[in-house]
Amino acid sequence: xxxxxxxxxxxxxxxxxxxxxxxxxxxxxxxxxxxxxxxxxxxxxxxxxxxxxxxxxxxxxxxxxxxxxxxxxxxxxxxxxxxxxxxxxxxxxxxxxxxxxxxxxxxxxxxxxxxxxxxxxxxxxxxxxxxxxxxxxxxxxxxxxxxxxxxxxxxxxxxxxxxxxxxxxxxxxxxxxxxxxxxxxxxxxxxxxxxxxxxxxxxxxxxxxxxxxxxxxxxxxxxxxxxxxxxxxxxxxxxxxxxxxxxxxxxxxxxxxxxxxxxxxxxxxxxxxxxxxxxxxxxxxxxxxxxxxxxxxxxxxxxxxxxxxxxxxxxxxxxxxxxxxxxxxxxxxxxxxxx
Amino acid sequence: xxxxxxxxxxxxxxxxxxxxxxxxxxxxxxxxxxxxxxxxxxxxxxxxxxxxxxxxxxxxxxxxxxxxxxxxxxxxxxxxxxxxxxxxxxxxxxxxxxxxxxxxxxxxxxxxxxxxxxxxxxxxxxxxxxxxxxxxxxxxxxxxxxxxxxxxxxxxxxxxxxxxxxxxxxxxxxxxxxxxxxxxxxxxxxxxxxxxxxxxxxxxxxxxxxxxxxxxxxxxxxxxxxxxxxxxxxxxxxxxxxxxxxxxxxxxxxxxxxxxxxxxxxxxxxxxxxxxxxxxxxxxxxxxxxxxxxxxxxxxxxxxxxxxxxxxxxxxxxxxxxxxxxxxxxxxxxxxxxxxxxxxxxxxxxxxxxxxxxxxxxxxxxxxxxxxxxxxxxxxxxxxxxxxxxxxxxxxxxxxxxxxxxxxxxxxxxxxxxxxxxxxxxxxxxxxxxxxxxxxxxxxxxxxxxxxxxxxxxxxxxxxxxxxxxxxxxxxxxxxxxxxxxxxxxxxxxxxxxxxxxxxxxxxxxxxxxxxxxxxxxxxxxxxxxxxxxxxxxxxxxxxxxxxxxxxxxxxxxxxxxxxxxxx
Numbered sequence: 001x002x003x004x005x006x007x008x009x010x011x012x013x014x015x016x017x018x019x020x021x022x023x024x025x026x027x028x029x030x031x032x033x034x035x036x037x038x039x040x041x042x043x044x045x046x047x048x049x050x051x052x053x054x055x056x057x058x059x060x061x062x063x064x065x066x067x068x069x070x071x072x073x074x075x076x077x078x079x080x081x082x083x084x085x086x087x088x089x090x091x092x093x094x095x096x097x098x099x100x101x102x103x104x105x106x107x108x109x110x111x112x113x114x115x116x117x118x119x120x121x122x123x124x125x126x127x128x129x130x131x132x133x134x135x136x137x138x139x140x141x142x143x144x145x146x147x148x149x150x151x152x153x154x155x156x157x158x159x160x161x162x163x164x165x166x167x168x169x170x171x172x173x174x175x176x177x178x179x180x181x182x183x184x185x186x187x188x189x190x191x192x193x194x195x196x197x198x199x200x201x202x203x204x205x206x207x208x209x210x211x212x213x214x215x216x217x218x219x220x221x222x223x224x225x226x227x228x229x230x231x232x233x234x235x236x237x238x239x240x241x242x243x244x245x246x247x248x249x250x251x252x253x254x255x256x257x258x259x260x261x262x263x264x265x266x267x268x269x270x271x272x273x274x275x276x277x278x279x280x281x282x283x284x285x286x287x288x289x290x291x292x293x294x295x296x297x298x299x300x301x302x303x304x305x306x307x308x309x310x311x312x313x314x315x316x317x318x319x320x321x322x323x324x325x326x327x328x329x330x331x332x333x334x335x336x337x338x339x
Numbered sequence: 340x341x342x343x344x345x346x347x348x349x350x351x352x353x354x355x356x357x358x359x360x361x362x363x364x365x366x367x368x369x370x371x372x373x374x375x376x377x378x379x380x381x382x383x384x385x386x387x388x389x390x391x392x393x394x395x396x397x398x399x400x401x402x403x404x405x406x407x408x409x410x411x412x413x414x415x416x417x418x419x420x421x422x423x424x425x426x427x428x429x430x431x432x433x434x435x436x437x438x439x440x441x442x443x444x445x446x447x448x449x450x451x452x453x454x455x456x457x458x459x460x461x462x463x464x465x466x467x468x469x470x471x472x473x474x475x476x477x478x479x480x481x482x483x484x485x486x487x488x489x490x491x492x493x494x495x496x497x498x499x500x501x502x503x504x505x506x507x508x509x510x511x512x513x514x515x516x517x518x519x520x521x522x523x524x525x526x527x528x529x530x531x532x533x534x535x536x537x538x539x540x541x542x543x544x545x546x547x548x549x550x551x552x553x554x555x556x557x558x559x560x561x562x563x564x565x566x567x568x569x570x571x572x573x574x575x576x577x578x579x580x581x582x583x584x585x586x587x588x589x590x591x592x593x594x595x596x597x598x599x600x601x602x603x604x605x606x607x608x609x610x611x612x613x614x615x616x617x618x619x620x621x622x623x624x625x626x627x628x629x630x631x632x633x634x635x636x637x638x639x640x641x642x643x644x645x646x647x648x649x650x651x652x653x654x655x656x657x658x659x660x661x662x663x664x665x666x667x668x669x670x671x672x673x674x675x676x677x678x679x680x681x682x683x684x685x686x687x688x689x690x691x692x693x694x695x696x697x698x699x700x701x702x703x704x705x706x707x708x709x710x711x712x713x714x715x716x717x718x719x720x721x722x723x724x725x726x727x728x729x730x731x732x733x734x735x736x737x738x739x740x741x742x743x744x745x746x747x748x749x750x751x752x753x754x755x756x757x758x759x760x761x762x763x764x765x766x767x768x769x770x771x772x773x774x775x776x777x778x779x780x781x782x783x784x785x786x787x788x789x790x791x792x793x794x795x796x797x798x799x800x801x802x803x804x805x806x807x808x809x810x811x812x813x814x815x816x817x818x819x820x821x822x823x824x825x826x827x828x829x830x831x832x833x834x835x836x837x838x839x840x841x842x843x844x845x846x847x848x849x850x851x852x853x854x855x856x857x858x859x860x861x862x863x864x865x866x867x868x869x870x871x872x873x874x875x876x877x878x879x880x881x882x883x884x885x886x887x888x889x890x891x892x893x894x895x896x897x898x899x900x901x902x903x904x905x906x907x
Contacts, residue, residue, distance in 0.1 A: 034790035038797070040419065042427050043821075044811055045506045046797075047828045048513065054504035054566045087592065088419060088572075097592060153623050161627040168633045169624045174595060174615045175408060287619040289593040302790060 007323055014319055021315060022076065022308055026069050029304045037061065039301040040085055059085050072305070081312075082305030086297065091309035094294060099313065100184025101171060102290035105282065106275045108206050109214035113271060117218040118264060121225025126252055128230060136222055143219025148278045152212045152285035159208055166208045169287035173201040209286040213278050217271030224267040228260035235259075261332050269325040276314055407907065409611045409889075412628055414639035415620040421590055422575040423547035424499050427506035429809075432544045434596055434616060436898035438483075439547030439581035442474050442493070442526075443538060445813075448904045449895035452662075452813055453718050454853075455542055459488065459582065469533040469851045476524045482550040483579065483586045483601045490520035495551035497528075498561035503569060507545040510812075514540070533849040535856060536816035542897050543812055550580040584609035584903040594618060610906040629654070629884060635907075636885040636892065636900075642705055642761070645882050657883040659894025660707060662714040662810035665758040667692075667771070667874040668796075669748075669803045672834040676802045678746050685871035687736035690729045691778045697770055697876060701762060705882065709875035711867045712808070712822045712829075713815045718853060719860025720815070725875070726868060733778045745779030750803045751795065754786025759807050761879040767805060799832045805876070810896060815860045819844035822873055823863060835872040 029036075037055050038046060045051045056062040060071060075082055081091035089097075124136035159166040171186055172178065178186070179193030187206065190198035232238065233256050241255045242248075280292035291310060298306035330336045416430040423439050426432075444458040445451055457463060460474040480488040497518055501511030516531045530537060540546065551561075557580075558570030579587035582605065585598040596616040600609050617634060619625040626644045629637040630651070640648075648654050669688065673680035698706050707715050710724035737743055750771075756764045765786060772782040782803075787795075796804055808829070811817045821829045823844035825836045840863055847859035867873065883900070885892045891904045 032790065034794040038793060039790065041506055042811070043808075043828050044509050045427070048509040050512065051504050051506070051508055058566070086419060153621070156624055156627060161631060164631075168628045168631060169619045169621070170617065171594070174410060174617050174633075285621045285624055287594075287617070287621070287624065289591065289618075293593060293620070300790075 003327065010319060010323055014315070018312060018315055019073070021311060022073065023069070025308050025311060026065075026072070026304065029302055029307065030065055032302060034302060036085055036302045036304070039303070059083075072308075076308075081309040084298065084303050084306045086301045086303045086306070091305045094306060095291065095309055095313060096184065098289060098291040098294045101186075101288055102279055102283070102292060104185045104187065104206065105209055105213060105288060105290060106272070106279065108210035109275060110217060110268065110271065112210055112214035113217035113221055114268060116214075117221030118225055120218075121222040121264070122229055122252065122257065124222065124226040125229030125233060126248075133226075136226065140219035140222040143215040144223075146215075147281070148212060148216065149281040149285055151215065152209070152282055155208055155212050156285065167201070167205050169285070171202060171205055171288060172198060173205075176201060209282050209288060212285075213275060213282045216274055216278055217268070220271050220274070221264060221267045225260060225264045228263040229256060232256045232260045258332065262329060265325055265328050265332065269321050272317075272321050276317075407610065407612045409614045409636070409902070409905070409907070410634045411614065411616045412625045412634035412637040413616055413618045414622070414625065416593070416616075416618045418590075418592075418596075420572055420576055421579075421587060421596070422572040423544055423549065423581070424496070424503055424507070425505040425572060427545070432897065433899035433902070434587075434598065435544035435547060436583070436900075437585040437598055437614065437902045438579040438583040438587050438601075439544060439549065440583050441541055441544065441546050441548065442476075443541050445542060445895055445897065448891060448893050449898070449901045450893050452716055452895060452897075455538055455813075459493075459548055463538070465535075465538065465851060467851065469535045469537075469849060470530050472528045472530070472537060473521075474526045474528075476526065477605075478524060480582050480605045481603050482553070482582050483603055484550050484553055485603055486550055486552060488548060488550075488582055489523045490526045491523070492551045493526045493548050494518050494520050495554070495561045496548045497546065499549075499554075499559065499565055499569065500545055502561055502563055502565035504566040507543075510540055510543065510545055534816070535851050536812065536814035536848050539814040540812040544898055547581060550582075553580040585611075585614065588613075606903070609903055611902070614902055629886075632886070635889060636883060638883055638899075639760070640882070640884055642703055642882070645884060646703070648884055653887050655885050655887050655889070655892070657885060657892045657894055659881050659883075660714075660716050660896070661759075661879050661881050662716065662813070662896040663759045663879055664709045664712070664714055664808050664875060665762070665767070665805060665877040665879075666709070666712065666808065667803070667805055667876055668801075668829075668833050669872055669874070670799075670801070670833045671836070671870075671872050672799075675834075676748065678740075678742060679748065679802065681740045682870055682872075683736045683740040684742060685874075686869075687733040687740070687778060688775060688780065689726050689868075689871045689874045690733040690736070691775050691780070692771065692874065692876070693728050693774045694725070694876070695728070696774070697767070701766060701770060702877070702879075705880050706759075706761060707878040707880065709878035711864045711875050712873050713818045713860060713864060714810070714878050717813065717815050717818075719847075719857035720864075721861065724861075724864055724868065728774075730777060737778060737780075743779070745781065747781040747783055748775075748803050749783045749785065750805075751785045751787050751792060751801050752805050753789040753792040756789050758805060759877055759879045762877065764805060767876070771805075796832055797828075799834060801832070813897060814848075815856075816848045819847065819860065819863055823867065829873070833872045835870070837866060837870055840866045840870070 037052065041051065041055065060068055072082060083090050084094055087094055120136050124133040127133050160168050167173065176198055179189050179195050179198060182189050182192055186202040187199060190202055238251060238256055241251045279290060280296055282288065283290040283292045294306065295310040298310065413430060417428040418430045419428055420426050421431060421434065423435050426435065440459050442458065442460040443455040443463065446454065446456045459477060459480055461477045462475045464473045476488065476490060482488060497511055501508050501515065514530050514534055514537055515528055517529045519527050521527050554571050557574040560569050562568060577587065577590055584601055584604045586601050588597040588599045590596045595618060598614050600612055602608065619628055622641050622644060625637050626640055628634045645656055649656055669679045669685050670676055671680055678684050694708050698704065698708055708725045709715060710722065713720050715722055750768065752764050752768050754765060758764050758767055768784050772784060775782050795801055796806060821827050823840040824830055825841055843859050843863040847856050850856060881894055883892065883894060888907050890906050892900065893904065894900060
């Protein structure tokens with residue numbers, strides 16, 4: 001089966017599920033006994049029938065609920081995610097505005113997690129029960145346990161306030177003129193525009209939040225790689241490889257790691273889910289204009305269209321990530337076929 | 340070698356996918372039961388007091404020396420739009436004020452709030468019946484575009500405000516019968532009914548005068564169908580069309596607003612080349628940015644943080660009185676609480692509250708004791724009116740009502756909400772619970788999500804609660820009718836009816852003599868104290884921390900800070 005048909009099949013299977021998600025979301029938003037208009041209109045405006053009427057018409061809230069849902073669904077099927085009552089912008093435009101910042105943060109966090117987590121896991125497994133193993137386990141235990149907002153504040157206080165190694169909150173130095181938005185990823189856009197100063201500032205601003213956000217994933221990866229490696233290192237073929245007289249590095253990196261890679265890939269996929277949750281906190285502490293804060297804002301304001309927009313976005317992101325994990329399974333292990 | 344089940348990983352991943360989707364489904368649609376863990380609610384996580392004087396040099400690459408840039412650190416901004424005729428949130432007014440101007444303003448750089456003086460107007464005249472307002476416009480005012488302001492711009496602006504039927508449109512629609520440009524420099528506004536408070540409303544940035552030609556060119560209209568036909572908001576979200584000392588350069592949502600000096604400003608160029616309003620939602624992070632010199636002004640820091648900063652010689656703490664308030668509301672409806680329907684019981688509760696303990700103990704002196712429902716500083720207010728704690732009197736009143744054995748009140752309140760932005764509702768309610776226990780009244784408290792709490796309170800379903808009220812304009816008329824007129828937005832929530840209070844609240848706005856008006860509002864407050872359906876608790880002060888190098892950082896409750904007068 002080709003990759004494309006496999007992907008399409010996966011997507012088709014999830015469509016009914018996504019529709020169900022929109023229905024549930026609508027019902028929940030509708031059942032909460034509060035008026036979304038009261039979230040955006042002042043007391044005075046709420047007491048003014050003309051303004052309330054104008055708002056109800058403008059946002060389609062004067063229609064019966066089933067009609068509102070069907071309208072939403074109809075628009076959704078045409079690719080229109082609706083409009084946010086709070087920002088008064090189309091949800092697609094809002095997502096385009098906020099999502100790149102989160103992607104930039106999440107990708108950097110994952111990169112840090114993989115680049116540190118995998119070697120640390122291997123090292124801990126090879127040097128099992130030695131000092132480095134204990135340290136790795138301690139770090140990964142802390143990484144899983146420590147709340148991300150607390151870690152964020154601590155990191156800011158130490159690296160920004162005390163040591164002055166890192167810049168403060170925000171995506172980039174506020175005083176810089178920014179290059180035009182192409183991808184929304186500031187690091188990429190600055191390079192496209194040939195703006196080294198912006199690139200350096202953006203990268204510098206990215207480091208601390210990415211590290212904080214990535215620590216959880218890193219810990220997860222370290223733990224899973226370590227236990228997978230320990231299991232694999234006890235297998236017969238590893239003993240055989242050693243018996244052949246191969247040097248330990250080759251045994252570990254070539255024979256053992258390839259087989260321990262599958263659970264590690266799973267861990268990376270899993271960690272992505274946690275990134276979305278952690279992003280809300282990280283974005284708040286580091287004043288990062290990302291999708292996490294947008295999602296929270298929409299939820300507290302009962303703003304239906306963006307709530308659903310973000311939900312669908314996350315669902316689609318999960319599908320893509322899981323698809324990539326499956327594909328990498330097939331690539332890593334020739335015995336696995338996509339079917 | 341172990342046998343490998345080929346389909347297992349795929350199956351496992353189908354399960355993961357489902358879990359993922361479910362997670363995705365669960366993660367977003369409902370607000371969590373408690374308020375979001377926003378920065379303001381994590382005071383315990385703030386870093387420990389800094390033992391050493393913090394470094395002053397900025398971490399960011401400093402701007403070229405020639406450029407005078409001011410950076411303002413804002414808390415989470417609630418800005419929905421920067422269209423002056425649509426915005427009605429907390430963040431926009433200070434930005435609006437820097438780019439747009441109004442016919443009248445507050446004297447003394449904004450420090451005086453109980454009267455107004457002309458700004459874009461040269462003079463104004465109010466008819467004796469407070470019905471017709473005539474404004475003579477200044478002839479030297481130019482928009483940032485270079486065009487001169489005329490009466491047509493004023494008429495266009497005010498009509499647009501009304502016809503957009505947006506959040507602030509009531510300011511125009513509820514009051515104005517007609518507006519006309521008598522000649523290019525005279526505007527005549529006739530009200531629907533006499534209203535002495537109208538002048539103070541005109542200070543609000545919602546009455547901004549915009550460049551009509553420019554806004555029309557961007558799709559704006561003041562026609563009656565403006566609510567559908569006006570298309571200028573998108574443009575106004577990123578540009579400005581005002582007469583103010585600055586022009587809007589950029590608004591990046593959830594990130595920053597940038598304004599630049601208006602070279603054509605009619606009162607002489609403003610001191611800063613550029614002002615950046617940077618949003619830093621986390622309190623501790625914003626505080627650090629201030630101490631490091633990356634921001635020059637930090638707004639919305641919590642009391643603990645400000646107390647720590649007070650010893651820092653590089654920083655100034657600016658204190659101002661807001662017109663916000665937090666009050667206790669008790670129903671007067673006997674069907675909901677036969678005890679509270681007796682005004683002696685409500686009075687007993689009013690006298691049982693330890694106001695000093697709340698204001699000095701819990702708030703460290705960062706708030707005033709608002710006597711009833713009209714904030715101090717406004718016309719006809721007097722701090723001496725505020726009730727004092729008197730447990731004997733409270734017990735006597737309960738005895739008179741036949742309740743010396745005590746009784747129970749159910750209080751639903753917005754859990755985890757910061758009342759007037761200064762105190763957690765839970766803390767305040769716990770204090771009230773403690774105070775009332777001393778007269779044998781048991782307060783049964785129930786925190787609720789703010790959205791459902793608000794809906795229930797507005798619908799008059801709560802026996803007792805605590806709530807906030809924010810100012811709409813600078814006149815007692817912004818408060819009196821809402822609380823004292825039967826069926827009005829606040830009064831109806833506790834079923835408050837007192838015809839004498841109602842008459843005073845309405846009549847006081849129909850005359851122009853300030854002394855007479857003040858007298859009527861004083862009388863009104865005495866009646867409302869006697870009825871005790873609303874008990875004033877807190878009128879918070881605002882504390883802004885700014886670099887000591889900044890001069891004339893002056894708070895006022897309408898547009899927060901005036902960036903024209905501020906300099907470095």
